[in-house]
Amino acid sequence: MTASTDTMTDHWIDGSPTTGAGAIAVVNPATGETIAEVPRGGTAEIDAAVGAAQRAFPAWSATPVADRVAAVLRIREGIKARHEELAQSITAEMGSPIAFSRSVQLGMPMASSKGVAGVAESFAWSEEIGNSLVVREPIGVVGAITPWNYPLHQVVAKLAPALVAGCTVVLKPSEVAPLTAGALAAITAEAGLPAGVFNVVHGTGPEAGEALAAHPGVDMVSFTGSVAAGRRVQEVGAATVKRVALELGGKSANIVLDDAELSKAVKVGLGNCFINGGQTCTAWTRLLVPEALHDQVVELAVAQTAKYGVGDPTDESTRIGPMSSATQQERVTQYLERGVADGAQLAVGGPGRPDGVSEAGAYVRPTIFAGVRRDMTVAQEEIFGPVLSVMPYSDVDEAVDIANSTIYGLAGAVFAGTQERGVEVARRMRTGQVDVNGGAFNPVAPFGGYKQSGTGRELGRYGLEEFLEIKSIQL
Numbered sequence: 133m134t135a136s137t138d139t140m141t142d143h144w145i146d147g148s149p150t151t152g153a154g155a156i157a158v159v160n161p162a163t164g165e166t167i168a169e170v171p172r173g174g175t176a177e178i179d180a181a182v183g184a185a186q187r188a189f190p191a192w193s194a195t196p197v198a199d200r201v202a203a204v205l206r207i208r209e210g211i212k213a214r215h216e217e218l219a220q221s222i223t224a225e226m227g228s229p230i231a232f233s234r235s236v237q238l239g240m241p242m243a244s245s246k247g248v249a250g251v252a253e254s255f256a257w258s259e260e261i262g263n264s265l266v267v268r269e270p271i272g273v274v275g276a277i278t279p280w281n282y283p284l285h286q287v288v289a290k291l292a293p294a295l296v297a298g299c300t301v302v303l304k305p306s307e308v309a310p311l312t313a314g315a316l317a318a319i320t321a322e323a324g325l326p327a328g329v330f331n332v333v334h335g336t337g338p339e340a341g342e343a344l345a346a347h348p349g350v351d352m353v354s355f356t357g358s359v360a361a362g363r364r365v366q367e368v369g370a371a372t373v374k375r376v377a378l379e380l381g382g383k384s385a386n387i388v389l390d391d392a393e394l395s396k397a398v399k400v401g402l403g404n405c406f407i408n409g410g411q412t413c414t415a416w417t418r419l420l421v422p423e424a425l426h427d428q429v430v431e432l433a434v435a436q437t438a439k440y441g442v443g444d445p446t447d448e449s450t451r452i453g454p455m456s457s458a459t460q461q462e463r464v465t466q467y468l469e470r471g472v473a474d475g476a477q478l479a480v481g482g483p484g485r486p487d488g489v490s491e492a493g494a495y496v497r498p499t500i501f502a503g504v505r506r507d508m509t510v511a512q513e514e515i516f517g518p519v520l521s522v523m524p525y526s527d528v529d530e531a532v533d534i535a536n537s538t539i540y541g542l543a544g545a546v547f548a549g550t551q552e553r554g555v556e557v558a559r560r561m562r563t564g565q566v567d568v569n570g571g572a573f574n575p576v577a578p579f580g581g582y583k584q585s586g587t588g589r590e591l592g593r594y595g596l597e598e599f600l601e602i603k604s605i606q607l
């Protein structure tokens with residue numbers, strides 16, 4: 133699989149592909165082969181893109197909301213029309229199994245863009261408070277910085293609400309998985325988006341990313357990625373007091389109560405841990421179980437793990453592909469070694485290459501650690517691989533305490549005998565979203581983190597509000 137349009141390897145500035153200096157190789161993690169290159173943008177390209185976005189802002193922000201929504205829906209149609217090409221591209225650049233790319237990597241942007249288009253119609257763009265007319269206005273030029281794990285979804289989750297709000301956008305996509313951003317730029321042009329409303333500058337985080345976050349012409353940065361990079365974006369953005377929205381990492385807990393349906397809790401729980409090879413910010417990587425049920429749960433989880441076939445991501449039956457890069461493979465392996473050294477019991481998996489996979493691919497073994505204590509590194513740090521820590525607890529208070537014992541607070545789950553009991557425990561968890569008994573993902577519910585998992589919320593009405601300023605006009 134190689135880049136299939138000319139625009140895929142260029143920046144996209146002011147409505148046109150723009151060549152740039154330097155080159156960053158895009159490597160297929162299943163084969164180790166370079167499949168494309170993107171230019172290595174920096175201050176000059178960011179300046180040009182921000183300038184284009186500033187020039188486009190007055191007309192775009194004055195475009196009626198219905199027309200902005202219509203543009204987002206045309207972009208959505210463009211994504212739909214290129215569904216297979218985009219799914220193949222994501223699989224090639226970051227190793228997501230093709231069945232998962234088609235269903236989830238492409239399904240999420242379809243759902244989130246439809247969701248924000250839907251809420252825009254009923255949104256209170258103005259209201260009266262006493263003698264004041266309170267209006268919601270676009271914040272201005274948005275700098276968007278995105279990671280590699282859901283390369284199209286993360287971009288659309290920012291672009292669609294920003295466009296509906298009336299903002300213009302400069303995107304710095306992940307340098308690991310930048311190809312769909314190039315394809316999306318072409319789609320926006322086909323959808324008739326005016327020049328300068330959406331711009332893409334490729335490059336590394338410390339170069340293009342920081343130049344974007346620091347730029348005085350950028351009114352807001354919407355960042356998704358690691359805590360370390362998010363912290364840096366906040367620091368750099370502080371010089372111009374811009375709004376900074378951060379969607380960062382997680383170490384989410386799945387609390388299984390003593391009256392829960394155990395087989396469902398383990399099956400759904402493991403699915404949400406191994407999702408996208410565990411490279412998902414909301415992954416439920418800690419499974420908290422009553423002490424008396426620990427061994428039974430581990431047995432069920434080990435049996436369930438056998439269903440997660442690891443291998444070539446282009447194979448329709450593969451459930452776990454390679455890690456997104458050799459760097460990520462190395463990082464996960466180091467955590468596996470650390471878990472063993474810290475005394476976690478290896479129930480299945482561990483360091484090393486899975487059987488039967490290509491030597492050239494960045495594969496790791498799906499792993500379950502049992503008897504994990506909260507002071508262990510594997511219980512505290514985000515691994516971002518297919519690694520589950522099973523942690524015993526003595527009572528519900530201790531379970532909640534363990535769940536809340538990391539720097540993160542992005543997602544989580546509770547499995548309980550009754551919904552009422554599940555919600556009671558969910559309310560005690562310091563985290564931005566909790567699924568009770570496997571409650572389904574809701575693409576218009578607010579999504580974001582407590583604590584160091586970030587600031588702000590994406591998706592639906594809350595995601596739209598993030599890109600708006602509030603003005604009071606006294607009458």
Ligand code: NAD
Nearest residue numbers: 278279280305306337341342357358361364379380381413
């Ligand atoms: P990363 O932080 O390394 O990179 C994310 C983006 O930030 C990339 O575009 C990168 O180039 C850029 N970047 C890196 N350093 C920067 C800097 N100093 N200034 C400006 N930009 C910089 O993260 P990653 O490895 O691509 O993605 C994995 C991380 O993303 C995980 O921690 C994961 O939990 C998190 N994530 C969070 C969410 C969420 O919604 N909360 C969603 C997906 C991923």
